Amino acid sequence: MNYELSYDKWNPELEKIYKLGLEDKDGIAWNGATPEPLGRLIAGKYSNAEAATRMGGAGDYEILVAANDKKIYQKGITEVDSLFFKVFPYQLSSGNINTVLNAPNAAVITEAVKEKLFGHEDPIGKTIKLYGRLEVVVTGVMQSPDQPSALNMQVLFRSPYEKSNSHWQNFSYQTFIKVKRPFLPGA
Numbered sequence: 001m002n003y004e005l006s007y008d009k010w011n012p013e014l015e016k017i018y019k020l021g022l023e024d025k026d027g028i029a030w031n032g033a034t035p036e037p038l039g040r041l042i043a044g045k046y047s048n049a050e051a052a053t054r055m056g057g058a059g060d061y062e063i064l065v066a067a068n069d070k071k072i073y074q075k076g077i078t079e080v081d082s083l084f085f086k087v088f089p090y091q092l093s094s095g096n097i098n099t100v101l102n103a104p105n106a107a108v109i110t111e112a113v114k115e116k117l118f119g120h121e122d123p124i125g126k127t128i129k130l131y132g133r134l135e136v137v138v139t140g141v142m143q144s145p146d147q148p149s150a151l152n153m154q155v156l157f158r159s160p161y162e163k164s165n166s167h168w169q170n171f172s173y174q175t176f177i178k179v180k181r182p183f184l185p186g187a
Helices: 038-045 113-116
Strands: 017-020 048-057 061-066 072-073 079-082 093-096 106-109 127-130 134-142 154-159 174-179
Touching: 017 038, 038 048, 038 174, 061 113, 072 113, 106 113, 106 127, 113 134, 127 154, 134 154
Parallel strands: 079 154, 106 134
Antiparallel strands: 017 174, 048 079, 048 174, 061 072, 061 127, 093 134, 106 154, 127 134
């Protein structure tokens, strides 16, 4: 029980981050899936919203990741938008936290993935291939939290198909919102 309660305690603003969910008219939840534009809508209309982000991951599946002549199978491959670091306060050991996800083909990798693919080389500006076909450019290296996290993210990337995937019928994402003032229980 203590281990489960220790998740995400590394995040000093945890009480301000909420995962959005949907229910249909019969009360059936959509298993965490939300339409791609939901975060932008909520952040634009809700005055207590500080930022919103959406992410879509490969779950716990191992995905082929390649760089140069190295190929690895890696869990934690997650598509994110440019606002990810406005909601989640991960630390970077390399790259600018304010611009690292601005490019539509940007990728941020963890220190562990950096070691597997590049060893002691600086990976910034180098191309990696995801899923055997999607090329992204490393723009940052992220430090993994020193405590358990509910989000296992080893490679964050912006999809070059992001604009064509942005429609209300696309339920491929999880949406998170960071509020200015946390909600008080019972209020």
